Amino acid sequence: MNKFRVAFVLALVGSLCGCATTGYRHASKTSSAISGTKTLTVKIQQSIETAVTNLESLTSVEAIDLRQPYERLSVTVNTLDGQVANLTDQAQVISARGKAYAKDWEKELGSYKSSAIRVRSAERLNQVSADFQKVSQQFEATGQSLRLLLADLKDVRLYLKTDLTSAGVASIQEQLGDITKQAVLAQQALQSLLAELNRVGRELSPVTQVVEQPSPSTSTGQSIPSATAEQPSPAPSTEQPGPGK
Secondary structure (H helix, E strand, O other), X not given: OOHHHHHXXXXXXXXXXXXOOOOHHHHHHHHHHHHHHHHHHHHHHHHHHHHHHHHHHHOOOOOOOOHHHHHHHHHHHHHHHHHHHHHHHHHHHHHHHHHHHHHHHHHHHHHOOOHHHHHHHHHHHHHHHHXXXXXXXXXXXXXXXHHHHHHHHHHHHHHHHHOOOHHHHHOOHHHHHHHHXXXXXXXXXXXXXXXXXXXXXXXXXXXXXXXXXXXXXXXOOOEOOOOOOOOOOOOOOOOOOOOOO
C-alpha cells in the first residue's frame, strides 16, 4: 500500500469514527460498504479466472505467439494487484464502521428504563459484534490467500519476461500447476468471504427480506390445491334416457 493510499484510508477511518452517525444509520452505511465490497470481490474472482486462462494459453500444445498470452497475463496481474489492495482498504473501512457502531450501541445500553429490553439489546450487540469478528477473520484469510497467489503470479511474469520461450515455459510447468491450485484456494476463500458479506449485509440492512413460505402439504407430502385453483369439469353422464323420456 503506497503512502497516498495509507493517508486516504487513515483519513477515511478517522472520519468514520468521528462523525455524528448514530443508531441504525451506522448499520445502513456499513451495509452499503459491504455491498460495494461484494462487487469488488466478484471482480477479483473474474481476474483470477482470466489469469488462469492466460496461464493455460502459455502452455497450449498448439503453435502460438507466447507474447500475446504473456501480455494479457501481465495486464491481469496489474489489475489483480490493485484489486487486492482495494480489498484490504475495504476491510479496514468495514472494521472501522463496525467498531463505531458497537461503541455507540454500548453507550445507549444505559439509557433504557426497561431491564428486559436492555438485556435484549446487549444480546443483539454481542451477536452483531461476533458477526463483524467473523467478517474480519474471513477478510484476513482471504487476503492471505490472495497475496500468496499474487506473489506467485508476479514471479512467473518476471521469469517469463526474461525467458519467454517454449523451453522457458516448460521449465516452470510444476510452478504453473501450483499456481492453478493456489487459484482454486483463493477462489474458495473469496466465495466464503462473499457468503459472510451477504449474511451480515442482510442482517444490517434496514430493508426487510421477504421469506417465501412453502405450500401447505398433507401428511403424504402432497401439496394442498388452492381454493382458487381451477376445478376439473364434471364428467358427462353415461346414464341412458328411459322410455318416454
